[in-house]
Amino acid sequence: MNKPGLYPLMKWVVGLALGFYFRRIERFHPERVPLHGPVLFTSNHPNSLTDSFLVGAAVPRKVNFVGTVQLFRFAPLKWLLGSCGVIPINRLKDDPRAMRSVADTFEACYRVLERGEAIGIFPEGITHDDPQLKTVKTGAARMALELEHRHAGKLGLQIVPVGLNLSAKERYRSEVLVNFGQPIRASDFLPGYPERKKECIAELNSRIEQSIQALILHLPHLEQARVVAAVKRLYLDRLLVGGQMASEPVLPAAEELRLTQAIAAAVEDIYQTQPQRAAAFVQALDRYEGWLRRFNLSDESLARAPQKRLLARLGLGWTALALLCAPVAVYGWVHRLPPFLVVRWAVNRFANVRMHKAQTSTAAIIAGLVSFSFFYGSYVLIFHHFFGWPASLWYGLSLPVAGLIAHFYVRRLRQLAGRVRDTFVLLRAPAAARRLRLMRAKLITEIEAARPGLRPR
DSSP states (O other): OOOTTHHHHHHHHHHHHHHHHOSEEEEESGGGSOSSSOEEEEEOOSSTTHHHHHHHHHSSSOEEEEEEGGGGGSHHHHHHHHHTTOEEEOOTTTOGGGTTHHHHHHHHHHHHHHTTOEEEEOTTOSOOOSSSOOOOOTHHHHHHHHHHHHTTTOSOOEEEEEEEEESOTTSTTOEEEEEEOOOEEGGGGOTTTTTOHHHHHHHHHHHHHHHHHHTSOOOSSGGGHHHHHHHHHHHHHHHHHTTOSOSSOOOHHHHHHHHHHHHHHHHHHHHHHOHHHHHHHHHHHHHHHHHHHHTTOOHHHHHSOOOHHHHHHHHHHHHHHHHHHHHHHHHHHHHHHHHHHHHHHHHHHHOOTTTOGGGHHHHHHHHHHHHHHHHHHHHHHHHHHHHOTTHHHHHHHHHHHHHHHHHHHHHHHHHHHHHHHHHHHHHHOHHHHHHHHHHHHHHHHHHHHTGGGOSOO
């Protein structure tokens, strides 16, 4: 039984946690989300349980999710998930002997949709790290068509594809684009359903798959991912400045996605039509990146012209700013360190960052909610005991703000140290710097030659 007041509360708590973990969450085309009537949200699944959090927080209506039965084996979590409308499903890899329970899951979903509510599912069935949409299973299409058939095509069920795009899902304070596609009316694929079920399901499933692919960076050939990333790193800024986008106003993350999709399409086209040219580019890229590794430099640092005066400006300016912000940063880290250590332990314990980045944000968000709430709450209670009200209120409000300032303070100091080190290296090895810049210029010239293919489609 769903608890009416619990879902809004949990949505607020999850939204707060997402706001702390991610630097920015952009919603593109939210007007495509129907506010009323039965809706089936179908999304890619790049980031484990966090994907449900993101879709639920981005949609202005309640979304009931389908989750693996594995999540329901812990009694308190089972109660919480059930209270928020999460419907358990048994996958083949969960328990092959209990596959008949899938029919029960479908019936539970039918009841939710018949009430005019929304359900969110991830038809890939698994979460993964690849920049590629895995095979979309037919569950969503079968569910939609069977339910519409029961209602003779009059239910009005709509399927809304969702593309989740994360800039660096394993990194704290990264960015997310929640990209909504055009709704698909399930009844449009219903004609002839009783006689040709498999064909109708396959047609709708193909439409769902193509719609999700159009909303994300989908790389059919994973070996091209490195080349796409390199071209983006070398040339994306020029495309953004060059005004390659259509006149439609878009959010920064959506614009970057479109250009990255165009880069991926151009790379794939050259691989297919000019394989020798692609191979030559990869060889030049290998040499360039090998030299960067040799000097422990980044492409970004090389793109900046090193200047001796820069070191002086950085030294004076950042020394003053560091001294000014140091007390707040120290205050923030004194309070932040205990829960931070708990979060880091949880991430290392439950998510292998090197092998499986998709689990990182989920482990960090859940552990962060528990540990920061516990420690910050304990701090406030102790402070209140000694200083009373309203001092404890202001003290409590200062903790999350000081914590974020402390995080960015350390992060900025590390960036500054890296810039100073890179500048010293480039100034002390001018011949190597010239060679690296020449190699970089040749790569950009090669990309320039393919620029007509770098237009968003």
